[in-house]
Amino acid sequence: MSLITPEFGLLFWQTLIFLLLLLLLAKFAWKPILGSLKEREDSIDNALKMAQQAKEEMQNLKAGNEKLLADARKERDQMLKEGQAMAAQFVEQAKTTASAEAGRITQQAREAIQQEKNAALAEVKNTAAQLSVDIAERLLRRELADPTAQQKLVDEYLKDVKLN
Structure with a gap:
């Protein structure tokens, strides 16, 4: 049973070494460990803050991009309307x-x-006049082929003409 139950000397030395180790660790190891833990905690906090700022900046940029996109769409629609209006005006002007x-x-x-009609009427009148002259000439030639008929015609004209 002596193996299972420790003796007082062993317990004393174990307790003394434990306390000594605890003091050494507290003096030399815990401060650097706690300092590095604190430093690590601060860096994690800073990283979280920077991530939050980056997230906010991304949201601001996204909102700005959406606004720019909306403005660009508005401008495009306005340009399309102006183009359609100009096209309609051009078509109306062309009409x-x-x-x-x-x-x-x-x-x-x-x-x-009207000029062609007038020219055609003048030509018809000229043609009719020429035909009338030709017909009259042929008739006169036929009737005046005889010298007695010529004398008779001259006498008739002289009776019709009165001298003043």
């Missing part, structure tokens, strides 16, 4: 110009038709 040009061409065509 007006085309309508005016069509009116001018129509008026020129009417004037040309």
